[in-house]
Amino acid sequence: SSGFVNCQLITMAAARYLNPNNDSIRGGNLALMMSINAARGLQEVLRTNLGPKGTLKMLVSGAGDVKLTKDGNTLLHEMQIQHPTASLIARAATAQDDITGDGTTSTILIIGELLRQAERYLSENIHPRILADGFDAAREAALEFIEKIKIAANVEDRELLASVARTTLATKVHHDLCEHLTNIVVDAVQCISAPGKPIDLFMVEIMHMQHRSDLDTRLVRGLVLDHGGRHPDMPKSAENCAILILNVSFEYEKSEVNSAFHYKNAAQRDALVKAERKYTDDVVEKLIKFKREHIDPKGQTLIAITQKGIDAPSLDMMAREGIVGIRRAKRRNMERLMRACGGFCVNTIDDLSPECIGWAGKFHEHVLGEEKYTFIEDVKNPTSCTILVRGPDPHSIAQVKEALRDGLRSVKNVIEDKFVLPGAGAFEIALHRHLHDKKKDVKGRARLGVEAFADAVLVIPKTLAINAGFDAQDSTIKLIEAHEQGNMVGLDIETGETVEPTALGIYDQYRVKLQQLQSIGVIASQLLLVDEIIRAQRAKAPKSIPR
Numbered sequence: 001s002s003g004f005v006n007c008q009l010i011t012m013a014a015a016r017y018l019n020p021n022n023d024s025i026r027g028g029n030l031a032l033m034m035s036i037n038a039a040r041g042l043q044e045v046l047r048t049n050l051g052p053k054g055t056l057k058m059l060v061s062g063a064g065d066v067k068l069t070k071d072g073n074t075l076l077h078e079m080q081i082q083h084p085t086a087s088l089i090a091r092a093a094t095a096q097d098d099i100t101g102d103g104t105t106s107t108i109l110i111i112g113e114l115l116r117q118a119e120r121y122l123s124e125n126i127h128p129r130i131l132a133d134g135f136d137a138a139r140e141a142a143l144e145f146i147e148k149i150k151i152a153a154n155v156e157d158r159e160l161l162a163s164v165a166r167t168t169l170a171t172k173v174h175h176d177l178c179e180h181l182t183n184i185v186v187d188a189v190q191c192i193s194a195p196g197k198p199i200d201l202f203m204v205e206i207m208h209m210q211h212r213s214d215l216d217t218r219l220v221r222g223l224v225l226d227h228g229g230r231h232p233d234m235p236k237s238a239e240n241c242a243i244l245i246l247n248v249s250f251e252y253e254k255s256e257v258n259s260a261f262h263y264k265n266a267a268q269r270d271a272l273v274k275a276e277r278k279y280t281d282d283v284v285e286k287l288i289k290f291k292r293e294h295i296d297p298k299g300q301t302l303i304a305i306t307q308k309g310i311d312a313p314s315l316d317m318m319a320r321e322g323i324v325g326i327r328r329a330k331r332r333n334m335e336r337l338m339r340a341c342g343g344f345c346v347n348t349i350d351d352l353s354p355e356c357i358g359w360a361g362k363f364h365e366h367v368l369g370e371e372k373y374t375f376i377e378d379v380k381n382p383t384s385c386t387i388l389v390r391g392p393d394p395h396s397i398a399q400v401k402e403a404l405r406d407g408l409r410s411v412k413n414v415i416e417d418k419f420v421l422p423g424a425g426a427f428e429i430a431l432h433r434h435l436h437d438k439k440k441d442v443k444g445r446a447r448l449g450v451e452a453f454a455d456a457v458l459v460i461p462k463t464l465a466i467n468a469g470f471d472a473q474d475s476t477i478k479l480i481e482a483h484e485q486g487n488m489v490g491l492d493i494e495t496g497e498t499v500e501p502t503a504l505g506i507y508d509q510y511r512v513k514l515q516q517l518q519s520i521g522v523i524a525s526q527l528l529l530v531d532e533i534i535r536a537q538r539a540k541a542p543k544s545i546p547r
Helices: 002-012 014-018 030-047 072-078 084-100 104-122 128-149 158-169 175-192 266-298 312-320 331-341 394-417 426-441 444-456 459-467 472-484 510-528
Strands: 023-025 057-060 066-069 204-209 218-220 223-225 237-246 301-306 324-326 357-368 371-377 385-390 419-422 507-509 533-535
Touching (some): 057 072, 104 444, 104 459, 128 419, 128 444, 128 510, 158 175, 158 394, 158 507, 204 223, 204 331, 204 394, 223 331, 223 385, 237 266, 237 331, 266 312, 301 357, 426 444, 459 472
Antiparallel strands (some): 023 533, 057 066, 218 385
16 A cells, blocks of 8 residues: 555656646546536526527626627627636637637537536546546437437528527527528628639628617628728719729839939929829829720719729829729728729729729618728629628627627528537427437446536526526426427527427527537537646746856
C-alpha cells in the first residue's frame, strides 16, 4: 500500500513538476463534478429561452450598452464565460450555429442534461468510461433513426418552406412580426436560388433604417445602398434607368511613388494643374459621350455607380449632363448590382459598351436625418435582393436582424437537404422510445449510457412545456403514451395537449438535428473522461546566478 501511495503522490505532483506555476484540480470525481456543475449552470441560464414562449435576456456591457435577445448564439458570444468546461460547451454550441444556423440553445440543454443523467449513475460508482461507451452506442443508433424518420420535402412547395421559416422565426420574434417576416424570408431565398447552383445568402443584403415600426420591414427586389448622389443638382428619382457598374476613378490620384514637379513661374504651374486635370476630365468626357450615343436615344437615365471616388469637378460635369454619380460603393454591392440589374463591371473607361449596361425600372433617393439611401427597384429577373429592416429603436432592429439571419438559413437548409423532421418535440419523443428499445441490443452496463442518452433528449419537450406554463411530467407522459399508440405527435404550447406537428406546419430542420446528434454525444463523452483540470501558466525564467 505504501508503494501505491507513493505512486499517487508522484502522479499528483507531475503537473507541478513540469511547471511550478500550474494549478490542477483532481482527486476522486472532483474534476468531473466541476464539469457537470458548469454544464448544468450554463443549461439553467439558457433553459428559459427555448421555444416560442421563451423569455428574453438583457445583456449589459462594461460600457453600459444594453442588448435584449433570446438568441442562444448571441448570448454565448456576448457573455463572458470564464469556466473552462462552460467555455468548451459554448464553443461547441456556437459551432453548431455556424454550420447550420440554428440549434444553439437546444444543444446546450441536451449536453447539460446528458451530464446531469450521468451524475446519477456516477453516484452509484459506475465508471465514466462505461457511460461514454453507452453514449457512443446511443449516438450511432440515433443517427440511424433520424434517417428513418426524416420526411421528404418538396422544395417547390412554397407553403412547406414558409412553415419551416415560421417555425424558426416564432422562437425569435412575436407572432405578428413572425407572420410578416415569413413571407419576406421565403421570397428572398427563392429570389436568389437557381436550379443546380448553391444558394449564396450574401446575395441578400440586410439594410436597416431606424424609423417607423418593425412591421414596416419589407423586401426590395433590387438593391438599397446606404449612400446616394453627392451633388445637389443630380436627379433624386427616375424611371427606366440604365445602371452602369464601374471600377473606375473619377478623381485625381497621386502617384504611387514619391515624385516632385519643379516650376519656375505661375504659367508653368497653371500648365501643370491643367495637365493633371485633363486626364480626369477626359475620363468623364468619355462617359458623357457614351451616354449621348447609347443611353439618350432610349430615353433612359444613366446611374453610374463606382467603387472608387468622384471628385467635385467630375460630379459637376455629371450633374450638368443629368448623370447620377454614386461613389465608393461596397465591393459586395457591386456583385449584388450585377445579379440584380444585369450587365457587368467595367474596370476601365475604354471598355464601355452597350452590353455592360444593366436596367432598373425605378431609382430614388430617401433622406432620413443625416443618412441618405438609394433605392434601385423594379428590376428584371433579379438573383439578388435587399431586406429593408425598419424599427423604432436599435434593440428592435437588432432583434429583427437576428431573426432574419436564422430564417434565411432555415429555408436554405431545407432547399439543400430536401428533408425535414416533425417539430414541437415530436422527434425527441420518438428518439427517446427508439433508444429505450435499442438498449436491449447493447450488452453489459453500457446500456446505462444508452438509457441516460434516451432520458436526456426529453429535456426539449419538458422545457417547452415549462416555458409555456405547463407541468413537464404531465406533458411528457401524454406525449409518450400517444407515441406508444403509433401517433407522431408533439406538444401544443397553447393548450398543453398533444398535436400532430406536420398538420400545423411545425417542422424541425434535418441538418440541425443531424449535426446536433453528432456533436452532443462526442462533447458529453469527452467531458465525462476528464479526470484532471490543469490551469497552465507560463513558467518563470530562472534567475541568473551572480558571479
